[in-house]
Amino acid sequence: MIYSDILDRVEERPIHTLEVLPEGSKIACEGVVDWFLMEYIPNRGIDLTVEHLDLSDEGVTGWCMKLGPSEYIIQIHNDLTGDEYTSTILHELYHVYQHLNNLPQCETCAYLAEKQLLDKYQNHC
Numbered sequence: 001m002i003y004s005d006i007l008d009r010v011e012e013r014p015i016h017t018l019e020v021l022p023e024g025s026k027i028a029c030e031g032v033v034d035w036f037l038m039e040y041i042p043n044r045g046i047d048l049t050v051e052h053l054d055l056s057d058e059g060v061t062g063w064c065m066k067l068g069p070s071e072y073i074i075q076i077h078n079d080l081t082g083d084e085y086t087s088t089i090l091h092e093l094y095h096v097y098q099h100l101n102n103l104p105q106c107e108t109c110a111y112l113a114e115k116q117l118l119d120k121y122q123n124h125c
């Protein structure tokens with residue numbers, strides 16, 4: 001009984017799709033993105049594109065754009081590594097969360113969230 005309950009739940013789980021650009025990108029973001037989506041957006045299917053590119057002219061390390069109700073693109077500066085990379089992507093994922101929950105795009109909240117999320121993600125793995 002318990003086993004079939006679990007199966008049912010797995011089938012009902014919405015599918016998140018993740019596309020990472022540029023193709024063959026060596027930057028490993030799947031782990032952190034999957035963790036965030038399953039932890040914070042488990043009930044909605046999201047189409048997410050993560051693009052790594054040179055944002056040094058823009059003066060930011062990343063940003064997030066809403067393309068549709070469940071379609072988002074996150075662009076991340078392609079020179080970040082380690083914790084800096086992980087917290088930047090968590091920050092942008094938190095903006096996706098704000099969009100989905102009709103929360104204001106609050107930067108202070110996103111900076112606070114980014115630190116808490118980094119902690120939580122690192123303790124989870």
Ligand SMILES: [Zn+2]
Nearest residue numbers: 091095107110
């Ligand atoms: Zn932000």
